[in-house]
Amino acid sequence: MTDSIAWEEPFCGEGNNCFRLGTDDKGNAYIAIAGAEEHHLTDSREALRTLILDIKAGKADHLL
Numbered sequence: 001m002t003d004s005i006a007w008e009e010p011f012c013g014e015g016n017n018c019f020r021l022g023t024d025d026k027g028n029a030y031i032a033i034a035g036a037e038e039h040h041l042t043d044s045r046e047a048l049r050t051l052i053l054d055i056k057a058g059k060a061d062h063l064l
Contacts, residue, residue, distance in 0.1 A: 010034040021048065 004025070010018035018034035029048035032040035054060065 005030055005037070005040075007032075007037060023048075 005022040006024065007020050007022040007030075010020050012018035012034075020030075020032050020034050020037060022030040022032070022037070022040070023045060024030075027045050028042055029045045030037075030040040030042055031048075032038075
């Protein structure tokens with residue numbers, strides 16, 4: 001089981017599920033659907049950083 005996760009406020013689209021990002025004090029990062037945080041994806045903070053930077057750079061625009 002995971003120690004304490006510090007969840008950020010949800011990121012929501014219009015009428016869509018809201019995603020939450022979180023971190024813990026062990027260097028892990030988490031992504032979950034708001035309200036279902038117990039079913040999260042886990043990776044390193046560096047992986048989350050890379051994901052966010054790649055999204056900001058437009059590398060996921062083809063999914064829109």
